[in-house]
Amino acid sequence: MVRSDDSADFQEEVGPGYSISWNEVLGRTPPTPSLNGESIPLDDRFEILALIGTGACSKVYKARQIQPSRVVALKVLHSHLLTNAETIARFQREAESGSRLNHASICTVYEYGRLAKGQPFIAMQYLEGESLASLLRRFECLDIEEALPIFLSCCNALIAAHEKGIVHRDIKPANIFIQSIGKERDAKLLDFGLAKLLSHSVPTLTQTGIALGTVQYMSPEQILSEPVDARSDIYSLGCVMFQTLTGRQVFEGRTAFEVMEEHINKLPATLQSAHPGANIPSELENVVLKSLAKDPERRYQSVHELRHALASLHLKPKGSQLNQVALVILLILTAVSIGLFFMHHM
Numbered sequence: 043m044v045r046s047d048d049s050a051d052f053q054e055e056v057g058p059g060y061s062i063s064w065n066e067v068l069g070r071t072p073p074t075p076s077l078n079g080e081s082i083p084l085d086d087r088f089e090i091l092a093l094i095g096t097g098a099c100s101k102v103y104k105a106r107q108i109q110p111s112r113v114v115a116l117k118v119l120h121s122h123l124l125t126n127a128e129t130i131a132r133f134q135r136e137a138e139s140g141s142r143l144n145h146a147s148i149c150t151v152y153e154y155g156r157l158a159k160g161q162p163f164i165a166m167q168y169l170e171g172e173s174l175a176s177l178l179r180r181f182e183c184l185d186i187e188e189a190l191p192i193f194l195s196c197c198n199a200l201i202a203a204h205e206k207g208i209v210h211r212d213i214k215p216a217n218i219f220i221q222s223i224g225k226e227r228d229a230k231l232l233d234f235g236l237a238k239l240l241s242h243s244v245p246t247l248t249q250t251g252i253a254l255g256t257v258q259y260m261s262p263e264q265i266l267s268e269p270v271d272a273r274s275d276i277y278s279l280g281c282v283m284f285q286t287l288t289g290r291q292v293f294e295g296r297t298a299f300e301v302m303e304e305h306i307n308k309l310p311a312t313l314q315s316a317h318p319g320a321n322i323p324s325e326l327e328n329v330v331l332k333s334l335a336k337d338p339e340r341r342y343q344s345v346h347e348l349r350h351a352l353a354s355l356h357l358k359p360k361g362s363q364l365n366q367v368a369l370v371i372l373l374i375l376t377a378v379s380i381g382l383f384f385m386h387h388m
Contacts, residue, residue, distance in 0.1 A: 090103050091103070091105055114165040118157065124161065136234045147195045147229065147231060148202060149230045173215060173218060174229070183285075183320070184286050195229035195231075201346060203231075204272045211275070213282060214258070216256075218282065257301045262277075271338070313327050313330060329348070332351075
């Protein structure tokens with residue numbers, strides 16, 4: 043059995059609420075505050091400003107934390123899941139794992155606990171931008187020059203997590219948030235809800251025979267419910283790199299079980315064959331395909347190694363090939379002109 047959480051990729055909602063003095067207008071107790079008809083959680087520590095999105099397990103609000111005063115993304119578990127022990131454990135794992143990490147490429151968890159009516163919450167860094175999943179829905183794939191900084195940011199985040207003994211286990215475009223800073227795109231890693239601590243003393247959320255994750259990005263060992271380590275995150279990031287550069291999933295079976303079988307047994311296509319018009323350098327192709335090796339022993343053995351391989355790529359600047367073609371044409375025209383000059387003067 044596989045637990046897939048693609049449905050938790052938040053859908054944006056718009057339209058802030060507004061304030062009404064119900065005592066003055068109707069002469070009775072005000073109803074539960076709402077944003078566009080949505081009831082909002084009440085707690086003296088937070089002022090809800092807007093609903094950002096709704097997922098399978100939680101809602102995320104833009105909120106103002108009263109003390110200290112700052113704008114946060116407030117993630118609140120759905121009330122109907124308050125009796126679901128596994129969901130609560132996952133939510134708690136996300137909060138605890140995120141709070142242990144302090145890195146520029148990881149969304150900061152400020153605080154977590156329970157609201158006044160008992161719903162678990164996580165108060166996180168409020169980010170402006172969109173997920174990589176949203177970006178790929180708009181553009182299908184990204185140029186190498188746009189994609190590489192995102193890959194390097196993901197590597198930086200995973201290095202910080204792995205050094206703390208935390209394996210993410212759910213690397214996918216929906217969990218990579220893109221901020222535009224000037225001309226550069228900065229990526230932050232989100233959602234450590236499936237994170238695994240590399241310690242035998244920490245209980246796992248995975249029951250026997252159940253693989254947690256999103257099938258399109260799961261490593262073979264994760265699908266088989268075998269022990270996972272940092273190399274599983276490398277495989278998942280390899281799936282993300284493949285999709286970002288080609289606009290296609292590594293494996294596109296008709297069902298989740300077909301996709302799982304392909305992750306275990308089928309070799310991935312080359313990036314160039316997946317997207318013939320992309321002109322992907324062989325060095326980058328080799329980096330991605332090594333990340334996607336079935337056997338963890340044949341992948342990069344650490345994200346440090348993967349990051350070094352990506353940072354060492356000698357990629358031609360955008361437009362350099364056109365410049366080379368123009369230079370060749372110019373040389374040919376020059377040679378022809380010189381030839382014609384001598385022909386006329388002989």
